[in-house]
Amino acid sequence: MKRLSIFVSGNGTNLQRIADYFANNPEVKIVNVVCNNPKAYSIERAKNLGIPLRMINRQEFNSEAFIQEMKSLDLDLIVLAGFLWKIPEDLVKAFPKKIVNIHPALLPKYGGKGFYGEHVHEAVVAAKEAFSGITIHYVNEIYDSGEIILQAYTKLDEKETPDSLAAKIHQLEQAYFPVVIEQVLLQQH
Numbered sequence: 461m462k463r464l465s466i467f468v469s470g471n472g473t474n475l476q477r478i479a480d481y482f483a484n485n486p487e488v489k490i491v492n493v494v495c496n497n498p499k500a501y502s503i504e505r506a507k508n509l510g511i512p513l514r515m516i517n518r519q520e521f522n523s524e525a526f527i528q529e530m531k532s533l534d535l536d537l538i539v540l541a542g543f544l545w546k547i548p549e550d551l552v553k554a555f556p557k558k559i560v561n562i563h564p565a566l567l568p569k570y571g572g573k574g575f576y577g578e579h580v581h582e583a584v585v586a587a588k589e590a591f592s593g594i595t596i597h598y599v600n601e602i603y604d605s606g607e608i609i610l611q612a613y614t615k616l617d618e619k620e621t622p623d624s625l626a627a628k629i630h631q632l633e634q635a636y637f638p639v640v641i642e643q644v645l646l647q648q649h
Contacts, residue, residue: 461487462536462645466511467494467543470577472502473630474541474562474637479509481638488645491533496521496545521545527554536648539641540599544576549601557607559599560644562637564629566611567595571604581622581629591615592625594632596640609644612636 464482466475475493482488493506494514506513520526527550530538540547540561547559563571565580570592575583584592593613598606612635614628 461489462648463534464488464490464537464539464641464645465492465494465530465533465535466490466539466541467496468500468502468506468541469495469497469544470500470502470542472500472505472542474633475502476505476509477634478539478541478638478641479505479511481642488642491535494543496543502542518545522548524550527551530554536645537641541637542577546573546603547599552599552601557598560609560641561597561599561604561606562633563595563597563604564592564626564633565595566591566593566613567597567604567608571595573603575604578622578626581625585616585620585622585625589616592629594629594636596637610636610640 466478468475479490490511492512492514494516495503496516503513531554538555538559552559565584570580570583591613593611595608596610597608600606612632614632616625
């Protein structure tokens, strides 16, 4: 059985989609949800899904104890599903090529500190880009610079707004993220 931990900071729509995608797959189990935002709706989603929730503060997140706690779960993959904190280098080293992230733009453009959610879509629209999309990538020590697993594209319309672009990006996330997670799990030995 493949064991996942999903890290969240917000609404949890990707958490919900991933949980729904694997609901009837006895080979994949979401063993916990790690959340850093006490106001996140993803807390309710985790409760409704019956997945153990681990709330975390910045000090705990950067501790050796948290790394050991995560290691004790015997994880095959950590999935960042709208998680907004940078992953500490020691955690990256403890889970080499076992942490994946989804970014709402075509990296390397519009990546790095401060580029998340609506900030990304506002920048893409302001730059009058012809395309945007999602990037699913492994996490390394540098924000949004790990090895790319998949990119999916969407065309921007002449009258594109950050909100309309966000809706297109959300559709791509929902379509591709669970499938890519499954592929990554299948490639593991």
